[in-house]
Amino acid sequence: SVQSHCEHHMAPIIGVAHVAYIPNGKIIGLSKIPKLVQSLSKKLQVQEKLTSEISKILNKILIPQGVGVVLKGTHLCTMMWGVKSLKSSLITNSMLGSFRKNMNTRQKFLNLIEK
Secondary structure (H helix, E strand, O other), X not given: OEEEEEOOOOOEEEEEEEEEEEOOOOOOOOOHHHHHHHHHHOOEEOHHHHHHHHHHHXXXXXXXXXXXXXXXXXXXXXXXXXXXXXXXXXXXXXXEEHHHHOHHHHHHHHHHHHO
């Protein structure tokens, strides 16, 4: 799960991050990925930047064949101000390496997170 705050309104963002990578020899423990997401989520930011940061850091650390990140967030600012939409969410993604270049790899990941 993701809990952050929008840098524009300082209102909470609550959601889920789906993260995948294809190793290129180097792997990390599964608990490290949620820790990375939680660590990056602690600062004020926009969801698009958070999604990109997660993928770029994993790519830099692991040098994998590819990284895929999909983040689905509910922004409380949209519920409280402006449009007052109670059911809206924002979905952002960042695909690097084989997730960007290979449509089959990307589609397998997207199919898995839809289940």
